[in-house]
Amino acid sequence: MNSPRRNPDGSLIQARQLTMTYANGAGEIEVLKGVSLSLYPGEMLAIMGPSGSGKSTLLYILGLLLRPTGGSYWLAGQDVLALDRAGQALCRRERLGFVFQTCDLLENSTVYENLEFPLIYAGVAPRERRERILAALEQVNLGHRLRHAANRLSGGERQRVAVARALVNRPLVILADEPTGQLDHRQGHLVMDHFEAVAAGGTAVIVVTHDPDIAARCHRVCPLKDGRLVAASPQAQGWAADG
Amino acid sequence: MRLDDLLRISVRQVYRHRRRYWGVILAIALGVAGFTTIITIGRDVKKNFNQDIELIGSANLIRLYWDHRPGQSPAWFRPETVSALRRTPQVAAVSEYTLRPAVVAAGGMRLEITVWAVDHHFWHLRQYQPAMGRLLGADSISDRRKEVVLGAALAAKLFGDRNPTGQTVDLDADLYQVVGVVRLDDYSVSNSLFIPLSTARDRLKGEVRPDRLLVRCATWDDVEGVAAAIPRVVAASQSASGLNVWVVWEALRRVQRVAWWIEFFFYLASSVTLLLGGVGIWNVMSAAVQSRTREIGLKKAMGAEDRDILAQFLTEALVLSVGAALLGLAAGRLVVALASSWLGQRPQEEVFIGCLGLSLAVAFAMGLGAGLYPSLKASRMEVVAATRYE
Ligand SMILES: Nc1ncnc2c1ncn2[C@@H]1O[C@H](COP(=O)(O)OP(=O)(O)OP(=O)(O)O)[C@@H](O)[C@H]1O
Ligand SMILES: [Mg+2]
Numbered sequence: 001m002n003s004p005r006r007n008p009d010g011s012l013i014q015a016r017q018l019t020m021t022y023a024n025g026a027g028e029i030e031v032l033k034g035v036s037l038s039l040y041p042g043e044m045l046a047i048m049g050p051s052g053s054g055k056s057t058l059l060y061i062l063g064l065l066l067r068p069t070g071g072s073y074w075l076a077g078q079d080v081l082a083l084d085r086a087g088q089a090l091c092r093r094e095r096l097g098f099v100f101q102t103c104d105l106l107e108n109s110t111v112y113e114n115l116e117f118p119l120i121y122a123g124v125a126p127r128e129r130r131e132r133i134l135a136a137l138e139q140v141n142l143g144h145r146l147r148h149a150a151n152r153l154s155g156g157e158r159q160r161v162a163v164a165r166a167l168v169n170r171p172l173v174i175l176a177d178e179p180t181g182q183l184d185h186r187q188g189h190l191v192m193d194h195f196e197a198v199a200a201g202g203t204a205v206i207v208v209t210h211d212p213d214i215a216a217r218c219h220r221v222c223p224l225k226d227g228r229l230v231a232a233s234p235q236a237q238g239w240a241a242d243g
Numbered sequence: 244m245r246l247d248d249l250l251r252i253s254v255r256q257v258y259r260h261r262r263r264y265w266g267v268i269l270a271i272a273l274g275v276a277g278f279t280t281i282i283t284i285g286r287d288v289k290k291n292f293n294q295d296i297e298l299i300g301s302a303n304l305i306r307l308y309w310d311h312r313p314g315q316s317p318a319w320f321r322p323e324t325v326s327a328l329r330r331t332p333q334v335a336a337v338s339e340y341t342l343r344p345a346v347v348a349a350g351g352m353r354l355e356i357t358v359w360a361v362d363h364h365f366w367h368l369r370q371y372q373p374a375m376g377r378l379l380g381a382d383s384i385s386d387r388r389k390e391v392v393l394g395a396a397l398a399a400k401l402f403g404d405r406n407p408t409g410q411t412v413d414l415d416a417d418l419y420q421v422v423g424v425v426r427l428d429d430y431s432v433s434n435s436l437f438i439p440l441s442t443a444r445d446r447l448k449g450e451v452r453p454d455r456l457l458v459r460c461a462t463w464d465d466v467e468g469v470a471a472a473i474p475r476v477v478a479a480s481q482s483a484s485g486l487n488v489w490v491v492w493e494a495l496r497r498v499q500r501v502a503w504w505i506e507f508f509f510y511l512a513s514s515v516t517l518l519l520g521g522v523g524i525w526n527v528m529s530a531a532v533q534s535r536t537r538e539i540g541l542k543k544a545m546g547a548e549d550r551d552i553l554a555q556f557l558t559e560a561l562v563l564s565v566g567a568a569l570l571g572l573a574a575g576r577l578v579v580a581l582a583s584s585w586l587g588q589r590p591q592e593e594v595f596i597g598c599l600g601l602s603l604a605v606a607f608a609m610g611l612g613a614g615l616y617p618s619l620k621a622s623r624m625e626v627v628a629a630t631r632y633e
Contacts, residue, residue: 065544065626086548093546104541108259120248121546165545 560614
């Protein structure tokens with residue numbers, strides 16, 4: 001893609017009044033009631049909130065995995081909600097890295113194969129792939145697990161592979177849904193170390209978490225309550241102004 | 244998505260889920276193996292059968308001749324009748340000829356033999372091939388040439404080991420040149436001499452008229468209809484009283500029966516293969532799409548487009564069907580080799596190659612046809628619906 005890699009105000013993500021209503025059998029659930037959010041390069045944002053508050057829903061929308069019922073969303077200078085399915089897929093593979101809450105890996109595949117898929121879809125040449133996969137795995141200290149079957153990894157390793165897979169495409173934004181949920185304290189902070197490292201390189205990171213310690217390592221913490229993001233916490237002070 | 248990646252991933256996927264797929268692979272492979280065996284061996288049977296000239300040659304031939312009616316002048320076929328028969332639908336060829344006794348002399352030998360006065364269609368209808376020299380062509384007939392063809396047995400009697408072509412024989416005190424020898428299984432025919440009908444009409448004693456016809460029908464299945472139509476066709480230009488229409492029904496029925504079975508097996512084998520394989524692939528791919536929604540969602544989250552997913556599932560279906568067909572071909576090749584050595588025949592390589600092409604084409608079409616709907620369904624899946632599927 002040769003469009004600009006920033007929004008006009010310098011942000012990577014600019015979402016305005018995002019709403020999401022699930023049609024659920026008889027009734028409708030209004031999960032998001034107008035979420036506005038800006039995110040700048042190199043910024044780490046934590047989203048917190050009770051279970052069922054819509055954190056995953058918001059992340060899916062930002063990850064172009066779910067279409068919101070309303071609102072606008074600009075990603076890296078592009079009105080991504082106006083794109084068709086193929087355009088959104090292109091965006092996902094070139095700009096976004098997603099870590100699912102359940103740390104989904106392709107079970108019957110090796111660690112290497114799991115990380116290869118994003119590169120295949122992005123059209124990376126075969127001889128370049130190995131290097132990038134190794135680099136991404138080294139970042140999460142799993143360089144030695146290259147040929148391991150995904151379903152033989154420990155929970156913590158799985159989570160780190162999922163993170164590495166989100167990194168391998170060198171995305172502009174990483175969206176991580178409770179990436180430390182199943183890890184012990186030490187492992188959780190290890191994952192956060194990896195995120196800090198990529199954020200230092202200019203990648204923006206959004207982490208959904210229940211753990212205040214994890215949230216405290218982000219530049220900004222936004223609680224999601226009643227379908228809205230509450231004002232940013234004091235940690236936002238001194239960071240790029242939220243529009 | 245690159246083609247090599249697509250293929251590699253699909254083969255890997257099928258291999259890793261081989262437990263799910265082995266049933267359908269087995270079904271297709273068995274179908275293809277059976278198909279290949281039946282076609283290849285069936286052709287063997289049919290070909291053998293074709294070599295049996297006497298049987299096949301008579302199966303779709305109709306012979307026409309007249310009853311001897313004492314006190315009446317012998318009946319014969321008028322030119323209008325012959326051309327009317329040639330125009331009759333499903334008649335491939337008609338030959339007119341007659342037989343008469345004569346004395347032939349050569350090399351100091353005199354023999355009483357039968358002379359066949361024939362037209363140039365005769366050879367083809369009877370499927371007679373020259374053993375030496377040539378047969379009597381259209382020119383020999385139209386130019387009324389003084390040429391003869393000898394039956395192999397007669398040639399041996401008259402000329403021994405010498406080559407008879409170019410020699411002359413004396414027939415009813417007239418000299419003729421031998422242009423060829425025809426090899427015949429039937430001894431009495433082999434002991435005969437063949438002469439152009441036109442020449443015989445001019446030169447042999449008495450009236451030489453075509454009182455016999457050979458009619459070859461286009462296929463075995465046309466014999467009955469043509470035989471029934473002949474008396475009417477003849478009656479249109481001359482009296483048909485005393486006409487005999489003779490078909491070797493027994494040979495015809497045998498040929499037809501074998502041909503029918505061969506065809507029956509052909510269609511049975513190919514349709515069963517198609518049906519089993521198609522249903523199997525549809526089934527197994529639909530199940531795969533159902534149970535792999537997470538994988539589909541994940542791949543979409545990793546940036547796969549709809550068409551990447553479509554291509555992947557479709558390629559898997561193709562790997563499945565074409566792979567199974569290859570397996571079946573290998574098995575079929577083995578069975579054919581065994582059966583051929585058992586039957587004491589050389590396997591029909593060109594038929595096998597044909598089967599190979601056809602099987603692969605059918606397998607490809609089947610994989611594509613039966614895999615398309617499940618693959619389309621997979622590709623249209625919403626990402627979140629897919630990732631949240633439990
Ligand atoms: N496909 C769907 N159809 C209907 N309702 C849905 C659907 N997906 C989510 N919901 C509902 O939307 C609400 C928000 O779900 P979401 O998964 O975003 O919550 P969450 O904040 O991530 O919760 P958790 O912390 O437990 O992961 C929940 O009440 C959930 O039941
Ligand atoms: Mg959630």
